[in-house]
Amino acid sequence: VEASIPEPQRAAWTKHQIKPFTGQDGFENEVVRHVETTLARSMFNCDESAAYAATSLAFRDRLILEWNKTQQRQTFADSKRVYYLSLEFLMGRALDNAMLNIGQKDVAKSGLSELGFRIEDIIDQEHDAALGNGGLGRLAACFLDSLASLNYPAWGYGLRYRYGIFKQEIIDGYQVEVPDYWLDFNPWEFPRHDVTVDIQFYGNVTKSQDDSGKTRAHWEGGDHVTAIAYDVPIPGYDTPSTNNLRLWSSKAASGEFDFQKFNSGEYESSVADQQRAETISAVLYPNDNLERGKELRLKQQYFWVAASLHDIVRRFKKSKRPWSEFPDQVAIQLNDTHPTLAIVELQRIFIDIEGLAWDEAWNIVTQTFGYTNHTVLPEALEKWSVPLIQNLLPRHLQIIYDINLFFLQSVEKEHPGDRELLGRVSIIEESQPKMVRMAYLAIVGSHKVNGVAELHSDLIKTTIFKDFVEIYGPDKFTNVTNGITPRRWLHQANPRLSELIASKTGSYNFLKDLTELNKIELYVNDADFRKEWQEIKYANKVRLAKHIKNSTGVTVNPAALFDVQVKRIHEYKRQQLNIFGTIHRYLTLKAMSPEERKKAQPRVTIFGGKAAPGYWMAKQIIHLVNNVGAVVNKDEEIGDLLKVVFLEDYNVSKAEIITPASDISEHISTAGTEASGTSNMKFVLNGGLIVGTCDGANIEITREIGEDNIFLFGNLAEDVEDLRHAHTYGSHSIDPDLNKVFKAIEDGVFGQPHDFLALISAVRDHGDYYLVSDDFHSYIETHTVIDEAYKNQEQWLTKAITAVSRMGFFSSDRCINEYAEEIWNIEPLKADKPEGVKDGE
Ligand code: CBF
Numbered sequence: 001v002e003a004s005i006p007e008p009q010r011a012a013w014t015k016h017q018i019k020p021f022t023g024q025d026g027f028e029n030e031v032v033r034h035v036e037t038t039l040a041r042s043m044f045n046c047d048e049s050a051a052y053a054a055t056s057l058a059f060r061d062r063l064i065l066e067w068n069k070t071q072q073r074q075t076f077a078d079s080k081r082v083y084y085l086s087l088e089f090l091m092g093r094a095l096d097n098a099m100l101n102i103g104q105k106d107v108a109k110s111g112l113s114e115l116g117f118r119i120e121d122i123i124d125q126e127h128d129a130a131l132g133n134g135g136l137g138r139l140a141a142c143f144l145d146s147l148a149s150l151n152y153p154a155w156g157y158g159l160r161y162r163y164g165i166f167k168q169e170i171i172d173g174y175q176v177e178v179p180d181y182w183l184d185f186n187p188w189e190f191p192r193h194d195v196t197v198d199i200q201f202y203g204n205v206t207k208s209q210d211d212s213g214k215t216r217a218h219w220e221g222g223d224h225v226t227a228i229a230y231d232v233p234i235p236g237y238d239t240p241s242t243n244n245l246r247l248w249s250s251k252a253a254s255g256e257f258d259f260q261k262f263n264s265g266e267y268e269s270s271v272a273d274q275q276r277a278e279t280i281s282a283v284l285y286p287n288d289n290l291e292r293g294k295e296l297r298l299k300q301q302y303f304w305v306a307a308s309l310h311d312i313v314r315r316f317k318k319s320k321r322p323w324s325e326f327p328d329q330v331a332i333q334l335n336d337t338h339p340t341l342a343i344v345e346l347q348r349i350f351i352d353i354e355g356l357a358w359d360e361a362w363n364i365v366t367q368t369f370g371y372t373n374h375t376v377l378p379e380a381l382e383k384w385s386v387p388l389i390q391n392l393l394p395r396h397l398q399i400i401y402d403i404n405l406f407f408l409q410s411v412e413k414e415h416p417g418d419r420e421l422l423g424r425v426s427i428i429e430e431s432q433p434k435m436v437r438m439a440y441l442a443i444v445g446s447h448k449v450n451g452v453a454e455l456h457s458d459l460i461k462t463t464i465f466k467d468f469v470e471i472y473g474p475d476k477f478t479n480v481t482n483g484i485t486p487r488r489w490l491h492q493a494n495p496r497l498s499e500l501i502a503s504k505t506g507s508y509n510f511l512k513d514l515t516e517l518n519k520i521e522l523y524v525n526d527a528d529f530r531k532e533w534q535e536i537k538y539a540n541k542v543r544l545a546k547h548i549k550n551s552t553g554v555t556v557n558p559a560a561l562f563d564v565q566v567k568r569i570h571e572y573k574r575q576q577l578n579i580f581g582t583i584h585r586y587l588t589l590k591a592m593s594p595e596e597r598k599k600a601q602p603r604v605t606i607f608g609g610k611a612a613p614g615y616w617m618a619k620q621i622i623h624l625v626n627n628v629g630a631v632v633n634k635d636e637e638i639g640d641l642l643k644v645v646f647l648e649d650y651n652v653s654k655a656e657i658i659t660p661a662s663d664i665s666e667h668i669s670t671a672g673t674e675a676s677g678t679s680n681m682k683f684v685l686n687g688g689l690i691v692g693t694c695d696g697a698n699i700e701i702t703r704e705i706g707e708d709n710i711f712l713f714g715n716l717a718e719d720v721e722d723l724r725h726a727h728t729y730g731s732h733s734i735d736p737d738l739n740k741v742f743k744a745i746e747d748g749v750f751g752q753p754h755d756f757l758a759l760i761s762a763v764r765d766h767g768d769y770y771l772v773s774d775d776f777h778s779y780i781e782t783h784t785v786i787d788e789a790y791k792n793q794e795q796w797l798t799k800a801i802t803a804v805s806r807m808g809f810f811s812s813d814r815c816i817n818e819y820a821e822e823i824w825n826i827e828p829l830k831a832d833k834p835e836g837v838k839d840g841e
Pocket of ligand 1: 139
């Protein structure tokens with residue numbers, strides 16, 4: 001505002017206003033301009049990577065024009081914004097998405113072809129932005145797409161990791177982690193060197209009295225680091241709305257360390273300080289559903305929330321509204337407990353910097369925040385040691401203690417004398433050392449808490465947060481079932497299916513209102529429609545078969561049943577159940593006569609996913625899958641009846657190839673452990689069926705698509721506790737078929753048996769926590785049912801089409817509308833310009 005151009009000069013600005021390119025000619029013009037100027041190349045040395053860069057820059061220019069207008073529109077309207085705080089944004093590739101959302105992919109395709117390139121090759125040049133581990137980070141990316149597509153004024157805030165999730169290589173059957181340096185060339189971000197925040201760590205706290213006699217705390221000394229903003233434009237689909245994802249990068253605070261030390265000859269330490277500062281945003285922690293209390297992680301969390309909060313407060317202050325209106329202008333959603341320190345930081349800003357009274361400040365804080373829980377797994381629930389916080393963030397620890405004190409006082413008032421309750425709900429766990437329970441802090445500091453699927457939301461209310469439901473009443477706790485963006489997960493990943501659907505629904509409007517998919521149920525018996533559907537599935541399988549050949553050397557038959565399990569490798573997700581089942585299949589095939597084998601259903605079992613580098617059991621699972629593949633795939637007697645492949649380095653762009661090609665996908669977590677799952681939704685949306693447990697969103701998927709169109713098996717969540725108890729205190733007999741599998745492994749059929757003994761003894765000797773044996777029989781029986789069902793291709797096709805037609809509920813647009821209405825209380829801001837406002841104003 002301060003630097004705005006005076007009225008008389010604005011005419012010149014308006015006259016020279018940049019226009020987005022139009023048509024193929026305009027696009028080509030931009031590409032050539034960027035090749036020749038921005039990239040300093042020419043037609044004589046323009047390779048595919050340069051063509052990718054120039055195409056991306058051409059689209060980025062368009063996006064940024066819309067981004068500017070969107071931000072101006074939002075500022076002008078002065079309406080409430082939502083800020084989505086997530087330590088992970090698993091964005092994948094941006095170019096294809098930008099072309100589709102803007103609606104210019106055809107133009108780019110023909111333009112690139114005229115310039116000598118194939119659009120597929122150019123899209124393939126892009127490095128995935130892999131700033132996330134799995135479902136949680138991908139959900140955040142889907143939400144950004146929906147927020148922009150629905151015209152909600154929204155910003156994402158995250159960290160600009162120099163290294164995203166590691167690249168996975170499979171060497172001799174083992175996972176090897178390789179750093180993923182993805183920033184070599186990233187046309188999608190704008191460094192904002194003018195947008196910085198000073199972030200403080202360590203130091204100490206003093207108190208003083210101000211003129212009115214009020215005590216004020218001062219956080220002094222310690223280290224300072226600078227947060228620099230990098231902005232990533234997020235295009236909405238079929239709307240000019242372009243939102244912002246702001247990622248923070250860390251740098252040494254200017255001058256403070258380097259120059260003084262450099263001048264006095266301490267060269268090494270001057271560089272060390274700089275490196276230490278830059279380390280904060282250097283690398284994404286590669287754990288999924290597993291928290292480890294490392295100081296650097298805590299530093300990342302504070303660095304990111306402090307920078308984001310100061311940015312948000314700075315923006316609010318420009319509106320000159322009173323503080324009491326803060327929650328009318330700002331909603332902040334905490335994606336899991338990772339950003340919980342934001343609650344403490346906002347309270348600190350209010351009381352220490354802005355001088356508000358505690359109660360007034362706390363009232364605003366709690367109205368501002370919402371907290372999403374994504375897991376009930378105990379090992380994933382964040383706790384930070386009190387001494388660690390004391391050292392790194394001394395003032396914050398005081399505030400946490402005060403929050404806890406006032407909270408416990410209020411509990412004591414309602415439940416006098418219940419000391420056990422106080423101990424159970426205290427934000428501070430009285431352990432050695434004491435720990436801060438971040439989920440409890442998030443609940444106490446938020447006005448709404450939500451789970452991500454119905455079963456999960458019920459479970460958090462009846463298990464881990466039961467006492468809080470008692471304290472606050474049930475209304476504070478709600479459910480918002482996850483969703484996925486149909487733009488990427490149907491239109492982009494499966495363009496032919498999207499086109500076929502559009503031909504029957506009359507338009508591509510189903511990409512904006514996914515419930516329109518129900519129109520295709522009318523065509524479930526239409527012969528041409530069915531034929532084309534089947535051809536598309538087959539073509540997608542051929543594409544995946546090519547990818548498998550190129551990446552693993554294994555030849556698979558696209559006519560076989562493709563059975564896919566791609567997701568993070570985790571014992572609770574039970575890839576071990578799948579590979580044991582696959583071994584069982586192999587043993588069964590081996591025992592068959594040639595005549596019997598002729599009747600068997602050929603299968604390709606496809607695995608993919610990363611194991612956290614320190615998660616030894618998960619790595620053993622990967623190793624076993626690869627060893628089984630090595631044996632089975634060269635067994636000529638078995639041939640195409642069974643192939644087993646592990647696809648290395650599973651990521652978003654690979655998911656776009658794998659998902660449309662599945663016949664069956666596996667979502668087989670122990671009941672009650674997978675909060676929601678979102679790949680289950682992606683597979684069904686692409687015409688694949690599911691084999692799954694009654695867990696997470698599988699339950700709602702079943703409700704929507706019908707029990708006949710999904711293959712459910714296994715024990716129910718309500719029985720899990722009893723079964724575990726029986727394993728520990730009663731006798732635990734292992735399923736006889738599973739025992740045969742164990743024997744084959746122990747006999748060395750799949751390599752050195754001792755490599756896999758831990759996987760076996762987790763089931764046989766250590767209580768089988770994930771109920772692999774309990775569910776084994778029903779799992780393999782269900783796969784037999786699947787084999788038979790697949791043989792009846794006509795019926796299978798009917799199931800697939802019916803399932804897709806009923807998937808409308810699982811759009812992330814529905815999900816975001818629920819958050820907006822129930823939690824954030826925000827309205828979309830229509831993309832047309834407000835009346836009387838000219839461009840550039
Ligand atoms: O809610 C999104 C996803 O989050 C997780 O990935 C997580 O990291 N906690 C859960 O494991 C998924 O079930 C869930 O879909």
